Amino acid sequence: xxxxxxxxxxxxxxxxxxxxxxxxxxNAGLKIAACKVMVLGDALLAEHYSHLTHLxxxxxxxxxxxxxxxxxxVMEGENAVDRIRALLGPTDSQKAPSGTIRGDFGLDKMRxxxxxxxxxxxxxxxxxxxxx
Ligand code: ADP
Numbered sequence: 008x009x010x011x012x013x014x015x016x017x018x019x020x021x022x023x024x025x026x027x028x029x030x031x032x033x034n035a036g037l038k039i040a041a042c043k044v045m046v047l048g049d050a051l052l053a054e055h056y057s058h059l060t061h062l063x064x065x066x067x068x069x070x071x072x073x074x075x076x077x078x079x080x081v082m083e084g085e086n087a088v089d090r091i092r093a094l095l096g097p098t099d100s101q102k103a104p105s106g107t108i109r110g111d112f113g114l115d116k117m118r119x120x121x122x123x124x125x126x127x128x129x130x131x132x133x134x135x136x137x138x139x
Contacts, residue, residue, distance in 0.1 A: 008083055008084065008085060008087075009083065009084070009085065009086060009087040009088060009127070009130075010040060010081050010082065010083045010087060010130055010134065011081070011082055011083075011087040011088045011091050011123055011124045011130055012079070012080070012081055012082075012122075012123070012124045012129075012130060012133035012134050012137065013032070013079075013080045013081075013082050013091060013121060013122065013123050013124075014077050014078070014079055014080075014121060014122040014123075014137075015028055015029075015077060015078040015080070015120070015121050016071075016072065016077055016118070016119070016120060016121060016122065017071065017072065017073075017074045017075035017076065017077055018071075018113075018114065018118040018119075018120060019077075019078075019112070019120045019121060020075060020076050020077060020078060021075050022112075024112050024120060025078060027112065028108055028112065028120060028121060029080075031094055031108055032082055032091065032094065035084070035090060035094055036084050036085070037082045037083065037084040037087060037090070037091065038082065038083055038084060039080055039081070039082060040080075040081040040082065040083045041080065041081040041134075041138060042078065042079070042080045042081075043078070043079050043138075044076050044077070044078055044079075045076070045077055045079055045137070046073065046075070046076055046077070047072055047073050047077055048073065049069055049073065051136065051137075052068070052069045052072050052073060053069070054136060055133070055136060056068060056069075056072075064117070067117065068117060071117055071118065079137045079138070081134055081138070088123070088124055088125070088126065088127055088130060091123040091124075092123055092125060093107075094107065094108055095107060095108050095109050095119075095120075095121055095123055096108060096109040096110045096113075097109065098116060098119060099115070099116045099119070100112075100113025100114055100115055100116070100118070100119045100120070101113075101115060101116075103119075108120055108121060109121075
C-alpha cells in the first residue's frame with residue numbers, strides 16, 4: 008500500500024471535471040485518504056514548483072495555479088505513485104495519449120488537469136506541505 012498526493016488543478020475544478028477525474032482514479036482501485044479544497048498562494052506554489060522557478064513561464068504557472076480553487080487529495084493503493092502518473096499521462100496534454108486523464112481532458116502543457124507526486128520521496132514532503 009502506497010500513498011500519493013494529487014492536486015486537481017483550477018482548470019479541472021472550473022471545467023467541472025472533478026467527478027470524472029476522481030472516477031478514473033477510483034475505478035483503478037485507488038482510495039481517497041484525505042481531501043480538501045484550497046486556493047493556493049504564491050509562497051506555497053514557489054515551494055511546490057521550486058524545480059521550475061528559473062523557467063521563463065514560471066510566473067504563468069503561479070498565475071494559473073492560484074487562479075481558482077483546487078482539490079488536494081491523498082490517494083492510496085498498491086503502487087499508487089507510478090499508477091497515478093500513468094493514469095495522468097505526460098505533462099503536455101496535446102501529447103498525452105487518449106485514455107489518459109490529461110489526454111482526454113487536458114488543454115495544453117500548463118492546463119493539464121492534475122498534479123501527482125512523481126516519486127516515493129516526494130510524497131511525504133508534499134503531504135506535509137499541503138496537510139501540515
Ligand atoms: P508534471 O506536472 O507532469 O510533473 P512538471 O513538474 O515538469 O510536470 O511541471 C509542473 C507543471 O508546470 C506542469 O504540470 C504544468 O502545469 C506546468 N508546466 C510544465 N512545463 C510547462 C511548459 N513548457 N509550459 C507551460 N506550463 C508548463
